[in-house]
Amino acid sequence: MTDVQDVETGARARTRRAIVEAAVTQLARDPGVALGQVADAAGVGRTTLHRYFPERSDLLEAVGAETVARLGEAHERARLDQGTAREALRRLCPEYLLLGDHLTLLFTEVVPDAPADGCADDDPMVALVERGRDDGSLDLELSPSWVIGTIWAQLYLAWETLREGHESRHDVVQQLMRTVDKALAP
Amino acid sequence: MTDVQDVETGARARTRRAIVEAAVTQLARDPGVALGQVADAAGVGRTTLHRYFPERSDLLEAVGAETVARLGEAHERARLDQGTAREALRRLCPEYLLLGDHLTLLFTEVVPDAPADGCADDDPMVALVERGRDDGSLDLELSPSWVIGTIWAQLYLAWETLREGHESRHDVVQQLMRTVDKALAP
DNA sequence: CCGGGTTGGAACACTCGTGTTCCACTTTGG
C-alpha cells in the first residue's frame, strides 16, 4: 500500500515534488497547459513525468491532494476556533494568501475533487461563517454563501495583485483585510 | 468594404448573431471549447460556422467586439457623469450584472483586445474611481486599482451566484450593492 | 568497481480539434 505520503526523501520523492510544484505553477497560468511544458518547467523529461503520473488525470489528482494539504495547514495555523469569527478570519486571510498559485487552482477549479469555493459541507470556512453570524461579528443581511464568496473573491484579487508585482505584500494584505473587514462587518 | 456592423437583417445576419451568442455562452463555460460544440449550440453546422468565421481567432474577435459594444451600452445607461462617483457606481453595478456571460469573458480574458479588469487607460471605470477619490465618496486608503479590482471581483461573484440559480436577481443585486458600498466607502 | 535504480531522448500509434473542399439539399426573393 503506497500511500500518498511516502518517505518524502530520496531521488524519487525529489523528482515527484519538482513535477507537482511545476504543475501547480503552470496549471495556474493555463489550465490546458501541455504536459511537455510542465516537464520542461520541472526540469525533467516528458518520459519521466509519465513514469510518475501515467495519465494527465493522475497529475491533476496529485496537484489536488497537494492543494488540499496546504489548505489544511493554513487552517491549522489560523487557529480558527479561537476568538470571535472575525478575529479568526483576520488570521485566516494572510494564511490563505500564502497559498499562492494554489489559490488560483482552487478558484478556477482546474483540479478534481478539490473543495470549490465553499461548496463542501465540512469546509471550516462554512463553520466559521456560521459562528460569525451567531457571535454577531458578521453582517446578517449577507447570506453565508455570499460572505464566503466575497472572501474568496477578495483573496483571488489579492493574489492576482501580488502576482502582478505592482504592490508589496504588505500593502496587498492591508487592503485585503480592510476591504473584507468593512464589507462583512455588521 | 463590409464593415463589422452591416445591415443586421436577413438570413446571414441572423445566423451570424446566433453563432456569436452561442460562442459567448460556450466560451464562458469553457475557454477551450471546440468549435463544433459552438456550432451545435448555435444550431448550425460546423461548415457554416467556418463560412462566417474562417479561423477561431475570427470568432474570438467578433465575440470581443460584441462584449465591448455591450460594455459601452452599459456605460451609457449608467450615466456615469451624473451625481457623485458613488452614486454612479450604484447605477453601474446592476447594469454590468446584465452583461451576463460577457462578464465571465471579461474576467477570464479569453477574448483578445477586450479591456481587461481596469487595464485600459480610457476605461470609464478608471475615470470614475479618480472622481470618487476627489469628491470624497471613496476610501482613500485603497489604491485605485484595488478599488476597481474589488468591483470586478464582486461583480464576478454576483454573476456566478446568479448563474447557480440559488438566489434571486433581486437578492444578488442587494448583496452586491451592500458589499461594494460598505467596502469602498471612506 | 560494478549493478540496480533512475533518467532522457527517439520513435511510434492514437485521438482530437482545425481548416478545407465538394456536393446535394432547402429556402427565398424576384
Place this chain on the structure above:
DNA sequence: CCAAAGTGGAACACGAGTGTTCCAACCCGG
C-alpha cells in the same frame, strides 16, 4: 416558378498533445 443564396454533411489533410515502448546514458551506494 426558378435561379441564387444559404446551408449541412461527408471526407480529407494537417498539427498538436497524449500515452507507450525501447534503449543508451548516468549516478549512487554497497
